[in-house]
Amino acid sequence: MIALDTETFWSAQYSITRLGLDRYVMHPQFKVTLVSLYSPDFEWVGTPDQLPVERLAGETILAHNADFDATVCRMAISKGQMPEFQASRWICTADMAAWHQYPRSLKGAYKHLFGEDLSKDARDEMQGLTPEVIAVNPAFREYALSDARACYRIYEALAPSFPEFEYLLSELTRIIAARGLPVDSKLCQSYIDKLDKVMDKCEAAIPWRSGHKPAPITSPLALGDACKLAGIEPPTSTNEDDPACMKWKSANPEQAIWLDAMSGWRKANKLQESLYGLILRKRPDSRVSTRLKFCGAQHTGRWSGSGGLNFQAIPRSEIQGVSMKKCLVAPAGKVLVSVDLSQIEPRILHWLAGDMEFLSLVSGGIDLYEAHGRASGLYAEDEPMKDFAPELRHLCKARTLGLGYGCGAGKFASVAEALTGGKLKLTPAVARQQVTAYRQQNPLIIALWEKVEAFVRREAKNEAECAVIETRSGKPIRYWDVEFSGKKDEMSAATVKGGPRKKLYGGLLVENLVQCTARCVFGEMLIKAEAAGLPVCLHVHDSITVEVAESEGQAALDLLVNIMSEAPAWAEGLPLAAEGEIRRHY
Known part of the structure; x- marks a missing residue:
């Protein structure tokens, strides 16, 4: 087993951020400048053409961002920049750190694991320098070697508690990304042209886009000035799903077209940027890598978007x-x-709560939302709910998806409307009534909130650094540095070591447990x-x-x-x- 770190040429114009990893390594400017290796009995740093591949052949290679280093090595070999070698396995210590809920970065993980600073200044100093200059600089060579040493040390610290199942998922995440999906570039371009016209139409409806000094179309200051000229108060929110925004638009129909145009422009612009991203990241094989970040949401372990193109955020339906x-x-x-x-998720919520009545209905083939209605005493007819009582099914859907984690009445009204595509509109009084009824009719879920919160409180008082919930799969959820404050002894903690803190309560803790x-x-x-x-x-x-x-x-x-x-x-x-x-x- 040996740790490997690669350094490559980059500049402000030529970078992974601008091009994506695949286009970056295929670019004519691609050049590996330094490679470093470390194991307890061997260390080496030098130019890629001098790489001692006999130390790598058949070995398990550790890399902090194995996707990057493995891809760089494959391309460097294909371009003749380094001699060929075949590793038996690549292990990503960044993924290991993320799974353990340490910072993903090498510097951050090292700091919080060992309490030592790892300087990355040399990396910034390399920007734009030629490979020849970098290769002979002692400071850069020591920097590269220190990264390999740090990678190996992180592996040693985390390997005992990292399951083989997670190694497989980490590796599979990279395999899936490499396969990718084919891209129809011509269709992308035709859509980009179409969205140009959509955005032009949106701009034409915005008064502050005309004149000799047009303001940005989404500028809240410009919107406020336009509202002032119209003699009205500006909206507190421009989010079309926010009830406050909906109310403002109803009260100001003439100016509502401004918010509609702003929203339409944002959606079109975001989609157009994604289409450009597909074209920019298209590989020579006409495919685009479908990269995701392993444990992107570190406390739940869920994947998130990566590589500058977020496949998790592809719109489900058409936009214009x-x-x-x-x-x-x-x-x-x-x-x-x-x-x-x-x-x-609602299935897992009821399973964790031990709600056998609900689970037996679902296991018997009853529609999930109808099962909620029957188990809650809201529906007892023989006919399927979706045919006999579709409006009640909308309510059951909103309750099932919106109230399982402690949502309050104010938020539930807007959540219910969004979940049902605007088909369910609740007054504040009805929303309060539904929240109260849900909690009375689902005592097992409420008991689960209370049980999990009580457990975390006990853990936090017994373990000063970290309270841990272990899922039934065996994956831990860590809450770092739990603190208590206020008269109600409210909890807060970080879900990544050293990261931002968030308020903790039973419903949120259960939501994390369900998602994990x-x-x-x-x-x-x-x-x-x-x-x-x-x-x-x-x-x-x-x-x-x-x-x-x-x-x-x-x-x-x-x-x-x-x-x-x-x-x-x-x-x-x-x-x-x-x-x-x-x-x-x-």
């Missing part, structure tokens, strides 16, 4: 006739099979899909997409649905369901 999903297309003779877990459990269930499904020969090319939230031959589409769909409908051995009694489709595009 533009669909980013349609730009991700299966190649000739192939199809994309996508399967989505059905309401996994869902992530572990989903992680097992990813590994099972791969083991079954289904090549995952993207996963977003609770859905998995695989790319297979057109003739194998139905078989792949059936197999993936079966895999995602079966709970892990440690989650006995958890009723899961999944559904999917076969498409030519994502």
